[in-house]
Amino acid sequence: MSExxxxxxxxxxxxxxxxxxxxxxxxxxxxATSAKKRWASRxxxxxxxxxxxxxxxxxxxxxxxxxxxxxxxxxxxxxAAGNWAISITPTWLEQYAIRNFGSNDKTVLLIGVYVTLAxxxxxxxxxxxxxxxxxxxxxxxVGVVGAIAAVTRPAADTxxxxxxxxxxxxAALALRWLTILSLKESQSxxxxxxxxxxxxxxxxxxxxxxxxxxxxxxxxxxxYNVSDARAKVVLPTPAKVLPxxxxxxxxxxxxxxxxxxxxxQFYRVDTxxxxxxxxxRDWKLKIHGMVDRPFEITFDELLSYRFEExxxxxxxxxxxxxxxYVGNARWLGTPLAPxxxxxxxxxxxxxILSTSSDGMTIGSPVEAVLDGRQAMLAIxxxxxxxxxxxxxxxxxxxxxxxxxxxxxxxLTDLNLTTFAASDAYWTPRGYSPQAPVxxxxxxxxxxxxxxxxxxxxxxxxxxxxxxxxxxxVEVQIDNGAWREAKLxxxxxxxxxxxxxxxxxxxxxxxxxxxxxxxDGTGAVQTSTVQDVVPNGSTGYHGITVRxx
Numbered sequence: 177m178s179e180x181x182x183x184x185x186x187x188x189x190x191x192x193x194x195x196x197x198x199x200x201x202x203x204x205x206x207x208a209t210s211a212k213k214r215w216a217s218r219x220x221x222x223x224x225x226x227x228x229x230x231x232x233x234x235x236x237x238x239x240x241x242x243x244x245x246x247x248x249x250x251x252x253x254x255x256a257a258g259n260w261a262i263s264i265t266p267t268w269l270e271q272y273a274i275r276n277f278g279s280n281d282k283t284v285l286l287i288g289v290y291v292t293l294a295x296x297x298x299x300x301x302x303x304x305x306x307x308x309x310x311x312x313x314x315x316x317x318v319g320v321v322g323a324i325a326a327v328t329r330p331a332a333d334t335x336x337x338x339x340x341x342x343x344x345x346x347a348a349l350a351l352r353w354l355t356i357l358s359l360k361e362s363q364s365x366x367x368x369x370x371x372x373x374x375x376x377x378x379x380x381x382x383x384x385x386x387x388x389x390x391x392x393x394x395x396x397x398x399x400y401n402v403s404d405a406r407a408k409v410v411l412p413t414p415a416k417v418l419p420x421x422x423x424x425x426x427x428x429x430x431x432x433x434x435x436x437x438x439x440x441q442f443y444r445v446d447t448x449x450x451x452x453x454x455x456x457r458d459w460k461l462k463i464h465g466m467v468d469r470p471f472e473i474t475f476d477e478l479l480s481y482r483f484e485e486x487x488x489x490x491x492x493x494x495x496x497x498x499x500x501y502v503g504n505a506r507w508l509g510t511p512l513a514p515x516x517x518x519x520x521x522x523x524x525x526x527x528i529l530s531t532s533s534d535g536m537t538i539g540s541p542v543e544a545v546l547d548g549r550q551a552m553l554a555i556x557x558x559x560x561x562x563x564x565x566x567x568x569x570x571x572x573x574x575x576x577x578x579x580x581x582x583x584x585x586x587l588t589d590l591n592l593t594t595f596a597a598s599d600a601y602w603t604p605r606g607y608s609p610q611a612p613v614x615x616x617x618x619x620x621x622x623x624x625x626x627x628x629x630x631x632x633x634x635x636x637x638x639x640x641x642x643x644x645x646x647x648x649v650e651v652q653i654d655n656g657a658w659r660e661a662k663l664x665x666x667x668x669x670x671x672x673x674x675x676x677x678x679x680x681x682x683x684x685x686x687x688x689x690x691x692x693x694x695d696g697t698g699a700v701q702t703s704t705v706q707d708v709v710p711n712g713s714t715g716y717h718g719i720t721v722r723x724x
Contacts, residue, residue: 221305222302224301224305224358224374225298225301225302225303225304225305225355225358226298226301226302227301227378228301228304228351228354228355228358228378229297229298229299229300229301229302229304229351230294230297230298230301231350231354231378231381231382231385232297232300232301232315232347232348232350232351232354232381233293233294233296233297233300233315233347234297234382234385234386234389235346235347235350235381235382235384235385235388236253236315236319236343236344236345236346236347236348236350237253237254237293237343237347237385237389238346238384238385238386238387238388238389238392239342239343239346239347239388240252240253240254240322240339240340240342240343240346241253241339241388241389241392241393241396242388242391242392242395243338243339243342243343244339244392244396245392245395245396245399246335247335247336247338247339248335248336248396248400249396249397249400249450249453250326250329250331250332250336250449250450250452250534251326251332251335251336251338251339251340252339252393252396253319253322253326253339253340253343254286254289254290254293255449255450256322256325256326256329256336256339256340257289257293257322257325258282258285258286258289258449259325259329259449260325260326260328260329261285261288261289262285262447262449263329267605267606267607267709270605271494271707271708271709273285274445274494274501275494275496278500279443279444279445282448282449285449286449293318296318297315297347300314300315300351301351301355304351304352304355305355305358305359308352308355308356311351311355312348312349312351312352313348315344315347315348315351316344316345316347316348317344318344318347319340319341319342319343319344319345319347319348320340320341320344321340322340322341322343322344323336323337323338323339323340323341323344325340326339326340329535330531330534330535330536330537331533331534331535332535350381353377354374354377354378354381357370357373357374357377357378358374360373360374361373361374400453401453402453402454402455402456402564402568403564405455405456405457406456406561406562406564406568406569407561409456409555409561409569410479411508411555411556411560411561412479412480412483412508413483414483414484414485414508415482415483415484416484416485417485418485418486418487418506421435421436421487421667422665424664424665425664425665425666425667425673425674426664426674427636427662427664427674427675427676429621429634429636429676430621431620431621431622431623431636432620432621432636432637432674432676433620433638435504435664435667435671435674436487436504436505436506436558437503437504437505438558439505439557439558439560439563439566441503442503442505442557442566443492443500443501443502443503444565444566445492445494445501445579446536446585447534447536447601448534448536448585448586451564451565452532452533452534452564452586453564454533454568454569454586454588456475456569457475459474459475459569459570459588460472460473460474460475460588461473461478461553461570461587461588461589461590462588462589462590463515463516463519463590463592464519464589464590464591464592465525465529465590465591465592465593466521466522466524466525466592466593466594467519467520467521467522467525467592468519468520468522469518469519469520470519471518471519473515475569475570478510478553478555478570479555481510482510482511483508483509483510484508484509484510484511484550484552485506485507485508486506486507486509486550486552486575486668486670487504487505487506487507487667487668487670487671488504488505488507488550488573488575488642488668488670488671489502489503489504489640489642489670489671489672490502490503490504490505490573490579490583491578491579491613491616491640491642492578492579492580493578493579493580493607493611493708493711493712494708495616495708495712495713496708496713497616497705497713497714497715497716497717498618498619498717498718499618499713502616502618502638502640502672504671504672505557505558506557506558506559507552507554507556507557507573508554508555508556508557508559509552509553509554509555509556509573510552510553510555511550511551511552512545512551512552512553512572512574513545513546513551515553515590516528516542516545516546516590516592517546519592521542521592522592524594525542525592525593525594526541526542526543526594526595527539527540527541527542527592527593527594527595527597527598527609528540528541528542528545528590528591528592528593529590529591529592529593529598529600530572530584530587530589530590530591531584531587531588531589531591532584532585532586532587532588533586533587533588534586536584536585536586536601537600537601538572538580538581538582538583538584538600538601538602539581539595539598539599539600539603539609539610540572540574540577540581540582541577541581541595541610542592544574544576544577544582545574549574549575549576549643549670550575550670551572551573551574551575552572552573553570553571553572553573553587554567554570554571554572554573555569555570566585567584567585567586567587568586570586570587571583571584571585571586571587572584572587572590575642575643575670576612576613576642576643576644576670577610577611577612577613577642578611578612578613578711578712580602580607580611581600581602581609581610581611595609595610606709606710607709607710607711608710608711610711611711611712612643613640613641613642613643613712614641614701614702614711614712614713614714615639615640615641615644615646615693615694615695615699615700615701615702616639616640616641616693616701616714616717617637617638617639617640617649617675617691617692617693617701617716617717618637618638618639618691618717619635619636619637619689619691619717619718619719620636620637620638621634621635621636621637622635622719622721623719624718624719624720624721625719625720625721625722626721626722627721627722627723627724628682628721628722628723628724629723629724630682630683630684630723630724631682632678632679632680632682633678633679633682633721633723634676634677634678634679635651635661635676635677635678635679635689636674636675636676636677637649637674637675637691637717638672638673638674638675639672639673639674639675639691639693640671640672640673640693641693641695641696642669642670642671642672643669643670644669644695644696644697644699645666645668645669645673645695645696646663646666646672646673646693646694646695646696647694647695647696647698648660648661648663648693648694649661649663649673649675649691649692649693649694650691650692650693650694651677651679651689651690651691652689652690652691652692652716653679653687653688653689654687654688655688658692659677661675661676661677661691662675662676662677662678663675664676669696682723683723684723684724685722685723686720686721686722686723687720687721687722687723688718688719688720688721689718689719689720689721690716690717690718691716691717691718692716701714701716702714702715703715703716
């Protein structure tokens with residue numbers, strides 16, 4: 177009896193516990209479902225915030241592009257931000273960009289600016305869902321910061337404030353409107369209607385931003401394009417027409433670049449994020465400073481002067497040993513020395529502080545212009561008016577100096593001063609105020625890492641010591657004796673000199689080849705390895721070749 181009672185009692189307890197377990201499971205499932213819904217809702221909220229922020233930011237940039245149609249390409253928000261970034265970039269990072277990206281460094285920088293602005297816009301869009309007023313203010317503040325960055329550029333004027341300011345205002349208004357639409361969508365009882373309003377508002381704003389942004393950029397390119405003006409320039413006939421360089425200046429070695437670098441292949445290294453487009457009708461050159469007779473000249477007046485042709489090799493100080501930032505071209509220009517003498521230089525003046533139309537400054541020694549070398553104001557390159565990217569309508573050239581102290585593009589101002597009183601752009605960034613081109617040589621054929629057949633192998637390359645000339649080139653194979661290479665004919669001391677060497681006994685295996693040059697003064701290229709900062713790289717260029 178007691179067992180029956182006990183069993184009955186246990187059965188009753190078990191029966192009672194079953195519903196409790198089921199209820200617990202149900203509550204856990206409901207809790208899990210609720211948590212999933214909360215996370216889904218939070219994820220959806222963040223996604224909407226990111227979308228709203230990006231669309232609002234795009235709308236702001238589009239407005240900025242449209243305003244820049246009136247104020248100039250360099251005043252557009254992204255361009256102004258990029259130029260500001262260039263101005264604060266440390267030297268090591270600038271060299272890293274040139275070394276790894278070359279002429280594409282500007283594209284990489286612009287991508288970085290767009291990514292940074294997109295991240296900021298996305299974060300602001302998420303913040304706006306809970307702190308709308310604060311997010312709107314922050315968006316407008318970004319526009320103010322952009323305006324300050326723009327107006328503090330060397331070539332800026334007051335109008336450069338407006339693209340970024342109005343871009344910030346437009347982005348803030350778009351952010352506020354789209355955020356309110358988004359919040360109403362999630363709170364509306366008529367959910368479908370609210371969703372449609374948000375969707376149409378977002379898509380419409382995004383589409384409008386794309387059309388306005390691309391349209392504004394295209395309008396800027398068209399309005400400030402100087403291609404037609406460049407095509408109309410009639411180049412003056414030089415006082416003495418140079419004959420073409422003799423065929424002997426170029427060894428007949430497959431793979432070796434031409435003696436005169438084609439304009440399309442000529443290197444470009446500068447700080448201009450957007451190319452200055454200067455109409456010759458508006459161009460003026462001011463010569464002033466420590467002179468008796470300051471004056472200005474127009475482009476038409478410049479064309480009336482005596483012009484000369486000159487073959488000259490240009491080298492960038494950023495060119496590493498064996499690097500590509502060197503080129504040889506035929507330039508047409510008027511001598512610079514007579515213009516300086518016309519101004520009447522004061523005693524003690526030792527520096528020409530030249531300025532480009534975008535505000536870039538370069539410091540050059542006065543002596544290098546007055547010592548008889550063919551320093552010039554160039555207007556043409558390889559028989560055509562200067563391309564815009566190479567300084568149209570006028571640039572300065574001084575043989576024997578690295579470009580950062582001699583080759584100002586888009587030239588508009590020559591200020592006669594002293595090195596003690598003035599700093600050019602690169603000097604505070606760790607570069608020497610004066611920098612003669614160092615003797616350098618390069619192996620161009622074969623390329624490093626190439627595989628060549630055993631037997632006779634032809635090595636070839638280029639050497640330069642601008643304004644001193646090249647007297648000899650030697651090749652070393654596997655740390656053996658230095659062997660004299662065959663020099664091609666010399667054009668002028670201001671151009672590079674090409675060379676070749678027949679390696680008659682190339683045995684199978686991996687070999688290391690080095691090259692060195694001797695300049696026209698008898699000085700042998702140094703083996704000391706030095707970086708490009710402060711005044712040009714040094715060391716021997718070497719390659720590894722596998723002979724099969």
